[in-house]
Amino acid sequence: MTQSTRMDTYVSDLNGGRGWRDSATRYALLPLRIFLGVTFVYAGLSKITDSAFLKSGGAGSIGDTMRAARGSAAIPALIDLALKNPVGFGFTIALGELAVGIGTLLGLFGRLAALGGALISLSLWLTVSWASQPYYYGNDLAYLMAWLPLVLAGTPYLSVDAALRSRRRARAGGYR
Secondary structure (H helix, E strand, O other), X not given: OOOOOOOOOOXXXXXXXXXXXXXXXXXXXXXXXXXXXXXXXXXXXXHHHOOOOOOOOOOOOHHHHHHXXXXXXXXXXXXXXXXXXXXXXXXXXXXXXXXXXXXXXXXOOHHXXXXXXXXXXXXXXXHOOOOOOOHHHOHHHHHHHHHHHXXXXXXXXXXXXXXXXXXXXXXXXXXX
16 A cells, blocks of 8 residues: 655644645735725725815715715615714714724724724715615725625734734633
8 A cells, every 4th residue: 555645835734834825814814904994094084184074065075975865875864864963974984984994904803893894884885875876886885895704704813903812812821
């Protein structure tokens, strides 16, 4: 009876090493995390620094944007609620995008940050981009779908969450 030897580059975790496939799998969500984090930080900062956006009326204002989207929104009641204080709502959205983006980039409360991003994207899809025809032209639905893997997986690598988890394990006396 002869025995064969495997010659590929895959090395099992049981043998202590990591092959390129394991590394690729391990870090697969990192590009998505960086993209979404940078995009949401940028979106939040652009809203806060735009003098026209944080106004209840006028060209480019959050108020006019919401009033224009109200007729075609899936849930107009969400827009009505926001129109009670459009400037406060716009500021809340901008701060929410910043918090989500920073949390995602740092990997701090990764699942919570991703859930926040998904909820922001869902609310924008149901209001502002609902009328996009065909539906896949509305980018908020794509962002919602992009957040879901991070909601499920969190930020397990290269993150504050991973460092905190590692510190807790060390204090507990080993791997748990």
